[in-house]
Amino acid sequence: MPRRSPARASGAAEKLLRKIENRTAHLGVIGLGYVGLPLAVEFAQAGFEVTGIDVDERRVRELERGRSYIQDVPTADVRTLVRSGHLKATVDFSVLRRVDAVNVCVPTPLSKQRDPDVSYIVAASQQVARYLHPGMLVVLESTTYPGTTDELILPLLSATGMKVGRDFFLAFSPERVDPGNSRFNTRNIPKVVGGVTPTCTDVAVRLYRQRLDRVVPVSSPQVAEMVKLLENTFRSVNIGLVNELALMCKRLGIDVWEVIEAAGTKPFGFMPFYPGPGLGGHCIPIDPFYLSWKARASGFEARFIELAGYVNGQMPQHVVNLVAESLNRRSKAVHGSHVLVLGVAYKSDIDDTRESPSLDIMETLRERGARIEYSDPYVPSLEFAGRTLKSLPLTPTQLKRFDCAVIATAHTEFPYGMVLRYSKSVVDTRNALRGKRSSKIIRL
Ligand SMILES: NC(=O)c1ccc[n+]([C@@H]2O[C@H](COP(=O)([O-])OP(=O)(O)OC[C@H]3O[C@@H](n4cnc5c(N)ncnc54)[C@H](O)[C@@H]3O)[C@@H](O)[C@H]2O)c1
Numbered sequence: 001m002p003r004r005s006p007a008r009a010s011g012a013a014e015k016l017l018r019k020i021e022n023r024t025a026h027l028g029v030i031g032l033g034y035v036g037l038p039l040a041v042e043f044a045q046a047g048f049e050v051t052g053i054d055v056d057e058r059r060v061r062e063l064e065r066g067r068s069y070i071q072d073v074p075t076a077d078v079r080t081l082v083r084s085g086h087l088k089a090t091v092d093f094s095v096l097r098r099v100d101a102v103n104v105c106v107p108t109p110l111s112k113q114r115d116p117d118v119s120y121i122v123a124a125s126q127q128v129a130r131y132l133h134p135g136m137l138v139v140l141e142s143t144t145y146p147g148t149t150d151e152l153i154l155p156l157l158s159a160t161g162m163k164v165g166r167d168f169f170l171a172f173s174p175e176r177v178d179p180g181n182s183r184f185n186t187r188n189i190p191k192v193v194g195g196v197t198p199t200c201t202d203v204a205v206r207l208y209r210q211r212l213d214r215v216v217p218v219s220s221p222q223v224a225e226m227v228k229l230l231e232n233t234f235r236s237v238n239i240g241l242v243n244e245l246a247l248m249c250k251r252l253g254i255d256v257w258e259v260i261e262a263a264g265t266k267p268f269g270f271m272p273f274y275p276g277p278g279l280g281g282h283c284i285p286i287d288p289f290y291l292s293w294k295a296r297a298s299g300f301e302a303r304f305i306e307l308a309g310y311v312n313g314q315m316p317q318h319v320v321n322l323v324a325e326s327l328n329r330r331s332k333a334v335h336g337s338h339v340l341v342l343g344v345a346y347k348s349d350i351d352d353t354r355e356s357p358s359l360d361i362m363e364t365l366r367e368r369g370a371r372i373e374y375s376d377p378y379v380p381s382l383e384f385a386g387r388t389l390k391s392l393p394l395t396p397t398q399l400k401r402f403d404c405a406v407i408a409t410a411h412t413e414f415p416y417g418m419v420l421r422y423s424k425s426v427v428d429t430r431n432a433l434r435g436k437r438s439s440k441i442i443r444l
Contacts (some may be wrong), residue, residue: 315357
């Protein structure tokens with residue numbers, strides 16, 4: 001790791017810090033999704049003028065009209081901020097000329113080969129480089145492999161001839177937001193920040209401190225990048241472990257849910273994780289592979305990550321097997337059966353279907369000849385197998401039409417009592433029917 005020079009604020013840094021402290025700094029946020037929009041709103045609520053930049057014209061238009069398209073961001077907040085002029089949105093990157101600090105919150109998916117796809121980061125950074133000016137702070141928030149800030153972004157920005165830590169400032173700060181979490185949000189989740197130089201860290205820390213409850217400086221962007229990957233790998237590996245345990249318990253005839261509940265009473269050294277139909281969302285199924293890719297490039301095999309990925313990746317197929325088992329009990333084949341999937345969002349009480357295991361389950365069942373419908377109060381319609389499916393309202397009459405109901409996402413508002421009562425059989429992948437006894441239920 002390169003040695004960092006001791007903190008000594010340049011004139012440009014001092015000027016920027018003054019603007020940050022008196023909140024006259026003009027802030028930019030590139031990428032206005034689940035991460036970028038809440039951040040832009042927080043900064044705007046702190047009194048900064050914030051301009052969000054996105055390549056998606058529809059999103060920009062919605063914001064200009066004062067409307068939120070992100071569940072955790074109330075439209076009322078957006079409307080107030082747009083009307084007061086604190087929040088603006090545009091597709092025009094040239095606004096960066098007038099921006100003092102910019103946070104980059106663009107997607108970081110995997111390629112078809114399951115390698116990091118950093119093309120969004122590169123595209124956004126190229127735009128930043130184009131409009132980089134003295135005294136500008138650039139912070140990457142997208143989850144990515146350790147080294148991205150130093151190896152990918154710094155050269156792009158340095159090619160302008162400006163010097164990092166003196167003319168411009170660059171840092172990485174992972175976003176840890178948990179959509180749908182009513183207790184922890186952008187503001188009260190501690191923010192880890194690692195700058196390329198100590199001045200970079202200092203400037204970025206001071207910016208976040210204007211609004212966020214707690215900021216945690218670390219020694220470098222690599223550390224900050226690695227922090228996020230450790231957190232998400234920790235989840236992936238522990239979910240993988242408990243998924244394997246669930247498969248093992250099924251063989252041994254033990255109720256894995258009861259085991260976890262009882263183990264969870266240990267007041268130290270144990271943290272409960274729960275099995276499920278597979279990983280979903282834009283983070284846990286993807287981020288660990290950013291790390292294993294980087295490790296592999298250095299000749300290191302990240303075996304826990306690969307193994308957890310393998311076990312978690314088997315879970316949708318396991319759920320399909322449970323559906324087949326439940327149909328088999330009533331002498332029915334998957335082919336020609338009518339299956340209702342409850343919940344297509346990747347986790348409860350949110351509307352995000354990215355990487356949702358429900359989609360894999362639906363697709364595999366469809367391939368095996370089942371007729372599929374779904375119900376999800378958060379997802380009114382869904383593109384599936386070349387058609388637009390509509391979410392089914394749950395009524396006794398509707399439930400009776402299906403051979404099997406699969407609880408794939410445990411939304412709070414599902415009427416579980418009714419589902420059990422009127423379904424012919426239920427595959428419960430989330431223990432949503434906890435405490436209920438019925439020969440109709442097959443639990444994961
Ligand atoms: N969703 C989460 O829960 C979450 C949590 C923590 C971290 N993250 C990370 O944050 C990053 C963003 O995730 P997200 O869920 O907000 O994604 P998102 O898809 O919700 O939003 C990304 C936005 O960036 C825009 N965009 C794409 N390319 C662009 C470009 N070149 N210039 C400007 N805008 C561009 C898209 O149109 C979209 O509006 C990812 O790296 C993700 O891993 C996500």
